Amino acid sequence: xxxxxxxxxxxxxxxxxxxxxxxxxxxxxxxxxxxxxxxxxxxxxxxxxxxxxxxxxxxxxxxxxxxxxxxxxxxxxxxxxxxxxxxxxxxxxxxxxxxxxxxxxxxxxxxxxxxxxxxxxxxxxxxxxxxxxxxxxxxxxxxxxxxxxxxxxxxxxxxxxxxxxxxxxxxxxxxxxxxxxxxxxxxxxxxxxxxxxxxxxxxxxxxxxxxxxxxxxxxxxxxxxxxxxxxxxxxxxxxxxxxxxxxxxxxxxxxxxxxxxxxxxxxxxxxxxxxxxxxxxxxxxxxxxxxxx
Amino acid sequence: xxxxxxxxxxxxxxxxxxxxxxxxxxxxxxxxxxxxxxxxxxxxxxxxxxxxxxxxxxxxxxxxxxxxxxxxxxxxxxxxxxxxxxxxxxxxxxxxxxxxxxxxxxxxxxxxxxxxxxxxxxxxxxxxxxxxxxxxxxxxxxxxxxxxxxxxxxxxxxxxxxxxxxxxxxxxxxxxxxxxxxxxxxxxxxxxxxxxxxxxxxxxxxxxxxxxxxxxxxxxxxxxxxxxxxxxxxxxxxxxxxxxxxxxxxxxxxxxxxxxxxxxxxxxxxxxxxxx
Numbered sequence: 001x002x003x004x005x006x007x008x009x010x011x012x013x014x015x016x017x018x019x020x021x022x023x024x025x026x027x028x029x030x031x032x033x034x035x036x037x038x039x040x041x042x043x044x045x046x047x048x049x050x051x052x053x054x055x056x057x058x059x060x061x062x063x064x065x066x067x068x069x070x071x072x073x074x075x076x077x078x079x080x081x082x083x084x085x086x087x088x089x090x091x092x093x094x095x096x097x098x099x100x101x102x103x104x105x106x107x108x109x110x111x112x113x114x115x116x117x118x119x120x121x122x123x124x125x126x127x128x129x130x131x132x133x134x135x136x137x138x139x140x141x142x143x144x145x146x147x148x149x150x151x152x153x154x155x156x157x158x159x160x161x162x163x164x165x166x167x168x169x170x171x172x173x174x175x176x177x178x179x180x181x182x183x184x185x186x187x188x189x190x191x192x193x194x195x196x197x198x199x200x201x202x203x204x205x206x207x208x209x210x211x212x213x214x215x216x217x218x219x220x221x222x223x224x225x226x227x228x229x230x231x232x233x234x235x236x237x238x239x240x241x242x243x244x245x246x247x248x249x250x251x252x253x254x255x256x257x258x259x260x261x262x263x264x265x266x267x268x269x270x271x272x273x274x275x276x277x278x279x280x281x282x283x284x285x286x287x288x289x290x291x292x293x
Numbered sequence: 294x295x296x297x298x299x300x301x302x303x304x305x306x307x308x309x310x311x312x313x314x315x316x317x318x319x320x321x322x323x324x325x326x327x328x329x330x331x332x333x334x335x336x337x338x339x340x341x342x343x344x345x346x347x348x349x350x351x352x353x354x355x356x357x358x359x360x361x362x363x364x365x366x367x368x369x370x371x372x373x374x375x376x377x378x379x380x381x382x383x384x385x386x387x388x389x390x391x392x393x394x395x396x397x398x399x400x401x402x403x404x405x406x407x408x409x410x411x412x413x414x415x416x417x418x419x420x421x422x423x424x425x426x427x428x429x430x431x432x433x434x435x436x437x438x439x440x441x442x443x444x445x446x447x448x449x450x451x452x453x454x455x456x457x458x459x460x461x462x463x464x465x466x467x468x469x470x471x472x473x474x475x476x477x478x479x480x481x482x483x484x485x486x487x488x489x490x491x492x493x494x495x496x497x498x499x500x501x502x503x504x505x506x507x508x509x510x511x512x513x514x515x516x517x518x519x520x521x522x523x524x525x526x527x528x529x530x531x532x533x534x535x536x537x538x539x540x541x542x543x544x545x546x547x548x549x550x551x552x553x554x555x556x557x558x559x560x561x562x563x564x565x566x567x568x569x
Contacts, residue, residue, distance in 0.1 A: 016482075017401035020393035021409060024453055027390055031450040032416055035427035042430040090324065097321040101314065111557070112325050118553035119332055120511050122527045123546045126534065127331035130338070136350050137334075170328055199313070221418055228420025231513060235534055245422045245514070252429060252518065265426035272419055280411065 036269065042262035053258055061263045069247050069264065076244040079158070080227035083165035084219055087173045090166065092215075095177035096207075099184075113174050121168060125235045128164055129155065132236065156238025164232035172225065173218040180214025181207070213283050220275050228268050244268060332550065339543035347537035359540040363548070366541050372529035373545055375441065379525060380509035383448035388502045390449070391456035395497075396490075398457070399464035416454035424451060425518030432519065439521025447519045448512065452505035459504055463497025464490075496564055503560065507553065 043061055047053035066073065098109045116124055131137050132154045142148040154160045184207055192202035230245025244264055251261035339360070342353035364370045398406060416424075428447050432439060471493070475485035513527035520528060526549075530542050 014403075017397040017403040018405070020397035021405070024390045024394035024457070025409070027449065028412055028416065028453060031428065031431075031446055032424075033412065035431040036423075038434050039423075039427035039430040042434070093317055094321045094324045097317050101318065107561075109321075109325070111561075113328060115554070116328055116332060117507060117511075118550045118557070119335060120513075120527050120530070120546055120549070122513050122530045122534075123335055123542070124331045126530065126538065127334040127338075129534075130334055130348075130350060131330070133350055140350070167328075167331070224418050224420050228422035229514070230422065231531070234531075245420075248422055248426055249517070252426065258430070258433065261426060262430055265423050268420050269423045269427075272415065272423065276411065276415060276418060 039262045039269070040266055042258055043266045045259045045262075047259075058259070061259050062267070065260060065263045065267065068260075069244070072242055072244050072247050073264075073267070075241070076227050079162055079165060079233075079241075079243060080223050083162045083169065083226050084173075084223040086162070086166050087169045087222055088177075088215065088219065091170055091173045092177055095174050095181055095214075098174075099178055099181035110174075110178065114171050117171055122231065122235070124168065125164055125231055128160075128167060129235050132160055132163075155236060156241065158237070158241050160236040161232050161241045161243075164236045165226045165229060168229075168232065169222040169226060172222050176214040176218040176221070177211065178214075180211040180217075184210045216279060216283065220279055224272050224275060227271065335543050335550070336547050339540060339547045341540065343540055346539050348540050348543065359544045363541055363544045366539055368524065369526075369529055369539070369541060369545070372524040373526050375444075375523060376510050376526040379441070379444050379448055380506045382445055383452050383509045384502045384506040386445075386449045387452035387456045387505045388460075388498055391453050391501060392460055392494075392498060394453075395457045395460035395464055399461045400469075413454045413457055416451060417458070421512070421514035422518075425515040428515070429518040439519055440523045443519040443521070444516055444523065444525065447515050448509045451512075451515060452508060455508060456501035456505050459501035460494060460497045463494045463500075467493055499560060503556065510549065 041055050042053070044055060044058050045053040046056045046058045094113070098106055098113075102109050132139065134140070134153050134155065135143075139148065139152060139154060143150055143152065188210070189202055189206055192206045193199075197205065227243075228245050230243055230249055233241050233243045233246055244267075248261045248264045251257045251264070337352075338348050340355050340357065341349065342356045342358075343349040344353075394409070397403070398409060425447070428443070428450070429439075431437075432443055437443060467490070472485045472489050475489045476482070480488065511527065512525075513531055516525055516528055517531070524532070526545065530538070533539070533542065
């Protein structure tokens with residue numbers, strides 16, 4: 001850059017970005033940052049549904065939350081990890097194929113992958129409930145052919161919930177993977193071939209490491225989303241598949257135990273902060289957004 | 294190794310790549326079909342006969358009856374209107390708030406940039422349950438009654454972050470020489486913005502608006518925390534899961550789907566026209 005525009009920018013450059021940012025800052029402060037603080041203070045409150053809750057540095061709720069709901073907490077982390085990993089394994093080849101062999105139809109393939117986005121998340125999950133139900137299209141057909149015993153069921157099992165989580169994460173993972181793979185310099189891959197790398201070696205030692213930012217960005221987004229989900233567990237699962245999200249809902253709306261609900265949400269938020277911190281340390285804060293949408 | 298051996302070894306190598314590529318292509322096609330299955334189910338069930346006005350799991354025959362009676366379930370129709378209303382308002386407000394921030398982030402280096410980046414990313418990556426629970430905590434603390442207003446507030450809060458990222462991507466590929474030229478020709482920053490920058494980033498703004506609309510109309514988790522007794526379309530459906538789904542649910546969501554696809558195709562068609 002030459003020095004002329006830089007000098008000119010100094011005059012108004014100092015205030016302009018702040019003026020431009022101000023409206024959004026105000027909004028996000030009041031309705032994103034302050035609520036997080038409100039939630040934290042709610043988690044430290046004591047009282048009961050009848051008289052209300054007051055703030056009181058009551059840290060014991062965290063111990064109670066872990067003690068009472070450790071099963072659901074561990075289950076949420078397990079479902080989140082497994083479903084994110086499965087989504088990665090299932091979508092990576094597709095993202096790779098679109099980026100490297102999509103040719104003129106890249107846009108069309110991406111559009112098809114995004115098509116489920118045009119159907120409401122609840123409806124998609126509901127469609128899977130229909131497909132997986134005991135006498136539904138999949139199990140019903142297999143049973144009528146005698147390929148499965150009549151007692152086979154999928155709904156209200158962890159398989160159904162994890163399957164739903166995987167299906168609903170597909171588009172969120174394909175996009176960052178595609179963006180990362182699209183950026184891989186094709187000449188570097190060819191150079192690996194020229195240096196006698198087999199196609200497998202070229203993939204494992206060149207393409208895969210270069211797509212790491214997409215792998216991590218997608219993992220972060222999908223994992224955090226899935227750990228906090230309660231819709232798949234409610235629609236496809238049963239009593240044995242309840243996740244933290246279901247417990248938070250229950251405590252807010254049925255038990256009206258706001259401090260417990262806020263405590264469990266705070267635990268999820270700490271997870272998010274750790275994940276973002278790790279990502280920002282490895283890849284920087286600006287690259288984070290490149291893969292976010 | 295003779296020349297013939299080398300050639301046949303090479304042939305094997307090429308065939309291996311060819312085979313791998315065919316397997317990859319077949320897998321990708323199968324995967325695309327898998328992602329489309331629930332859409333097919335939704336459309337099929339919207340045309341399925343069902344005796345008790347509840348969706349039946351079996352195929353009982355084709356009918357357009359539910360389309361002719363798409364809006365007879367009054368509270369479902371009201372919920373649908375709420376969803377459209379919320380998505381529209383959230384789209385407009387979030388884009389208006391996000392555009393200046395996107396310009397600031399893409400064009401200036403300033404002290405608060407790192408923090409802003411992190412807040413935007415946290416807003417996108419935050420689990421919906423946390424966003425919903427924290428807003429509800431705020432509304433409970435303030436004693437603000439839950440309803441359409443709190444739904445608007447919540448939707449704008451999560452739409453802004455996505456809008457910023459989309460618009461920012463568009464701003465950062467712009468040639469800065471263009472608005473410098475405008476300034477050299479005596480345009481004030483205000484005039485330069487509306488006559489040069491704005492038309493150029495408009496596709497990004499439209500894209501951000503469409504994304505915000507889509508995210509809003511689809512949201513269930515965050516809305517479930519802040520809605521109170523007010524129902525949106527996803528909330529109505531979620532509530533009906535336990536009691537049975539009327540076919541109209543699939544009719545309305547098929548209509549939303551068709552509308553969304555149409556708008557997306559028109560938008561990409563216009564983008565092609567502009568660029569080609």
